[in-house]
Amino acid sequence: MKADPAVQRRLLDLAEVDAELSRFAHRRRTLPEIAELESAEAAVRTAKDKLVEVETAAGDLDRDIRRIERDVEGVRTRTDRDNQLLTGSGIAAKAAADLQHELETLARRQTVLEDEQLEVMEQREALGADLEHSRVVLATAEESVKAIIERRDTALADIDAGEIGRRRAREEAVKTLPVDLLTAYDKRREQQGVGAALLLARRCQACRLDLDRTAISELKAAPADEVVNCEECGVILIRTKESGL
Numbered sequence: 001m002k003a004d005p006a007v008q009r010r011l012l013d014l015a016e017v018d019a020e021l022s023r024f025a026h027r028r029r030t031l032p033e034i035a036e037l038e039s040a041e042a043a044v045r046t047a048k049d050k051l052v053e054v055e056t057a058a059g060d061l062d063r064d065i066r067r068i069e070r071d072v073e074g075v076r077t078r079t080d081r082d083n084q085l086l087t088g089s090g091i092a093a094k095a096a097a098d099l100q101h102e103l104e105t106l107a108r109r110q111t112v113l114e115d116e117q118l119e120v121m122e123q124r125e126a127l128g129a130d131l132e133h134s135r136v137v138l139a140t141a142e143e144s145v146k147a148i149i150e151r152r153d154t155a156l157a158d159i160d161a162g163e164i165g166r167r168r169a170r171e172e173a174v175k176t177l178p179v180d181l182l183t184a185y186d187k188r189r190e191q192q193g194v195g196a197a198l199l200l201a202r203r204c205q206a207c208r209l210d211l212d213r214t215a216i217s218e219l220k221a222a223p224a225d226e227v228v229n230c231e232e233c234g235v236i237l238i239r240t241k242e243s244g245l
Contacts, residue, residue: 001180001181001184001226001227002223002225002226002227003178003181003225003227004225005224005225005239007176007177007178007181008181008196008225008227008236008238008239009238009240010173010176010177011177011181011185011195011196011236011238012196012197012198012238013173014170014173014174014177014185014195014196015185015189015194015195015196015197017166017169017170017173018170018189018194018195019194020162020166021163021166021167021170022193024159024162024163024166027155027159028156028159031152031155031156033148033149033151033152033155034152036148037145037148037149037152040141040144040145040148041145043141043144044138044141044142044145046141047134047137047138047141048138050134050137050138051131051134051135051137051138054127054130054131054134055131057127058124058127058128058131061120061123061124061127062124064120065117065120065121065124068113068116068117068120069117071113072110072113072114072117075106075109075110075113076110078102078106079103079106079107079110082099082102082103082106083103085099086099086100086103181227184227184236185236188229188234188235188236191234192206192233192234192235194206194233194235195235195236196235196236196237196238197230197235197236197237197238198237198238198240198242198243199211199219199230199237199238199239199240199243199244199245200240200242200243200244201242201243201244202216202243202244202245204230204232204233204235204237206230206233206235207230207232207233207235209230209232209233211230211231211232212231215231216244216245219237219239219243219245220245224239
């Protein structure tokens with residue numbers, strides 16, 4: 001393939017634009033906010049799970065408290081009724097003895113229930129602090145996610161703006177290149193990641209390797225308009241006065 005040396009040198013401008021586009025793509029893939037967001041979202045999930053766990057435990061204790069309150073109220077109602085019967089007139093001695101025994105049993109039952117009620121209420125009070133803490137942890141985690149998303153979106157917007165500018169530059173650059181030369185360049189870029197590079201002081205600036213004497217001799221002998229490639233990495237080599245030929 002042949003192309004005017006000046007046209008070949010335009011490949012370096014295109015290669016620089018493509019390198020910048022590659023850097024933008026790499027930056028997009030490796031934004032620190034991506035890993036930060038993944039970690040922050042995991043923290044939110046963990047915080048939500050913990051909050052559900054604590055809320056469930058609190059709900060269980062609340063139900064226990066309501067149950068005990070109903071039981072206590074039932075014992076008090078029964079006690080009041082028995083006391084009224086016991087103080088009533090015309091009650092037989094046997095009935096009075098039975099009522100007295102039942103009142104003693106109810107008193108013991110009320111004591112047990114009130115002790116249980118106190119214990120459960122203390123547990124609920126302690127769990128209330130855990131509940132508030134879990135809510136604060138979740139809110140903090142969600143705020144962290146929100147802040148990271150904002151930073152990520154700002155960074156992506158910056159990348160998008162840069163890419164738009166470089167893609168426009170690429171469109172302008174390819175207009176100045178012959179189709180066959182551009183096709184060869186794009187093929188090399190697809191294979192190697194770089195399509196063209198400067199030969200500087202007998203070193204390919206793509207693979208950073210010095211060419212051997214045989215390769216240098218072949219490059220010297222090649223006409224200036226001959227499109228040549230690096231024997232090491234295959235990219236199109238752009239020869240200039242600084243190539244050392």
